[in-house]
Amino acid sequence: MRFSLLIFAGLLAIATAKSYDGYQVLTVVPKTEAEVAMVRKSATHLELDQWTDPKAVGAPIDFLVAPEKFTSFKKFLNHKRINFSVKMVDVQKVIDEQAAQHATSKSSRAFDHTAYHDLQEIYNILDGVGSDFPSLISHYTAGTTYEGRDIRVTAVSSGGGGSRDAIWIDCGIHAREWVSPATCQWILDQLTSGYGSDAAITTMMDTYDFHIMTVTNPDGYAYTWNSDRLWRKNRVPYQGCHGTDDNRNFDSNFGGPGTSNNPCSDTYHGPSAFSEAETQAVRDAVLALGSRARMFITIHSYSQYWMTPYGYDYVLPANYDEQYRVAGIAVSALTAVHGTQFVYGNIADVIYLASGGSSDWAYDSAGIQYAYALELRDTGNWGFLLPPEQIVPTGEETWAGIMAAINAMQ
Template sequence: FAIDLAIMSIMCLSDFLSSIHSVFISNLQKEIEKQTGYRSSRKRRSESQYDYEVYHSLEEIQSWMFEMNKTQSHLVDMFSIGKSYEGRPLYVLQIGKRSRHQKKAVWIDCGVHAREWIGPAFCQWFVKEAINSYQYDSVTRRLLNQLNFYIMPVFNVDGYHFSWTTDRFWRKTRSKNHKFHCRGVDANRNWKVKWCEEGASSHPCDDTYCGPFPESEPEVKAVAKFLRKHKKRVKAYISIHAYAQMLLYPYSYKYATIPNFNCVELAAHNAVTALYSAYGVRYRYGPASTTLYVSSGSSIDWAYRNGIPYAFAFELRDTGYFGFLLPESLINPTCTETMRAVKAIASGLLKKCETDRDRFPYI
C-alpha cells in the first residue's frame, strides 16, 4: 500500500509540474535558422534594396553604414571611435543637418548584448526613418536641424558576430581571460560607476561578469572616451536592449531618486505614451533598480554620473514568449513604436525642463 501511495504521489506531482510548465517554441533550431539566413529564399540576399525587416549580420550592417555615408552625405557622417578586442572597427554614424554652431546631441547605442538582435535592427531603422522623413515630417526636420544624433548600430561587434556564427544566445564580449577558459565580459557591467558591486559577478564564466577592471573592454573604453570628450553637448544617452518592454533610467546600482527626477520621469512618461499610441503596447518605466533589478557598472549610471542629464535604457519587445528570438515579422511594429518614443525624448530636449541640479545631476 505504501508503495502504491508513493507511486500515486509521484504521478500527481508529475501532472502538477506539467500543468505549470508550457513549451513556447517547439523547434528552437528552426526558429534560429529562420533568422540567420540558412534558407535560399532569404530576403536579405536581394542586393537591389536593403531590407529593414530582416536581421542582418555584422558585415551587412557595416556595408550598409558605408552606403549611408556615401549616398546621404548631406545628413550622415561616418567615423570610427576605436577597435574591438578582436580588432574590428567600432563605427558610429552622426545624423543631423550640418551647422556652423555646435548643436546639442543624442547618443544611441544598440547591440551591447550580442543576442539582442532587435537592437541593431532598431538603430538601422532609426537612421532610415530620420533620413526618409526629413523632407516631409516637420518634427523630424526640426530634430535633425537642431540636434545631432550619434548612432552606434553594433556596440559589441565581436559578440554580435559570434552570435551569428557560433552561439545565437551569446551575451558578452569576446575578450580572453588568462585564468579561465571562459571568454567575454558583460559590457553593461564594465563601466566605472560602482563597478562590480551588487548585480554584477566577479567570476569570468558568469553572464554578468564585470571584467578584471572598469573599462577593461576596448568597446566600453572607446565609447566612454568619446562621450567624455563630447559630454558638454551630449544631453541624452539612450541604450537599446531586449527584452521586457520597459524604459529605465538611473539609478541602477541603488534604490534612490535622481536629483532631476521630475524632468526625467516626465520624459519617460511622454516616451511610453508615444510608444503606446502606435499599437497599444504597454511599457513599464521607472528607475532601473526598482523597475527591473539592481545592477552596478551600467552605462546609464555612468552617463548620468558624467553629466548627461537624460540617460535611458530601453528593453524592447517582448515580455518572454519569443524572448531574444523576436520574429522578423515583429521588427517593423517594434521599431515603429520605439521610433515614436525616441523622438519624444529628443523633442523634450528642445523644451526647457532644467534646474541647477539638471546641469549638475550627480550632486
C-alpha cells in the same frame, strides 16, 4: 526607403556551431518571495540561463532549459507547486527557421528592414557601399575591438559645425539582442530619409546632432551569426572563458550587485572598469560631446521597459521626477503606435540591481540629465529570437517614443 544596398549573390545561413536542439524556454511565475528565492536557487544549481528577472513577485521569469535539465527543473516546480509554462518548445527549430528565411531572401533583396543583417551588411551601409544615404551622414571610428572589428559611431547632422546639442543612442551592447541593432538602423533611416520631407524630423535635426552606435558589441554580434545565436557578452578571453558583459563594465559602482567576478558568468564585469574596448569607445565618444550631450539612450531587448538610473542602487537620482515625467511621455507616444505596453521607472525597482551599467555612468559621470535604458519587444513569447516581421513595428514605436522624449526635455 533610403537603403538600397544590393546584397551580393550567395546564401549565408546563420551557422550556429552551438546547437540548441531540444532546448526549451520556460516561463515560471512565483507567487511569493519564498518561491522566487527557491526558483533562483534551483536555476543556479542547474546552471540555467535566466533570460529575465523581473522585480515584482508574480511577474514571469524566463529560463532557457537544456533537454537534460528539463526533467529535474520541471520536477522541482511541480513539487513546489509553482506555476510554469513552455514558451518555446524547440529553440533550435526557431533559430533554423530564421536562418533559412535570411538565406532564402539574401540573394534577391536590397538592404531593408524586413530581415536582420549581419555585421558586414550593416557596416557596408554605414560605409555607403551601394547606398543612397544622403551626404549629411558620416561615420568615424571610436575605438577598436578584438578580432580586428571596429566600433563605429555614426554622426548625423544637418549642419551647425558640431555646435548643437547632441542625442546619444547605442544599440547591441548585448550580442544576442538582434532587434536592438535593427532598431538603430531604423532610426538612422528615419533621420536621413526624413530630413527635408518630414517636418518633425527636419525640425529635430536642425536642433540636435545625433550620434548613433549601431552595433556596440561587434565581435559578440558577429559571433551570434556564426557560432552561438544566444551569446550575450563580447569575446575577449579571460581565465579559460570568453567574454565580459559590457553593460557591467562601466565605472558606476563597478563590481557591485548584479555582477559576477566569474569570467564564465554571463554577467562577468571584467577585470576592471572600462577594461573593454567597447566601453572605452562609448566613454570616449560620449565625453567628447561634453556639455552638448542632452540625452543618452541605450537600447536592449527584451521585456518592454523604459528605465531611468539607478541600476546599482535603490536611491533615486536627484532629477528622477523630471526623468520619470519624460519617460511617461515617451511611453505614451510609443504605445499610441501599435498598442505595445511598456513599464517605466528606475532600473533597480523595475527589474533588478545591476551595477556597472552605461546609463548610470552617463548620468553620474558624463552629467547627462536624461539617461535611459530601453528594453524593447517582447515580453517572452519570442524573447531574443524576435521574428524579423516585428522589426518594422518595433522601430516605428521606439522612434515615436524617442522623438517624444526629445521634444519633452526642458
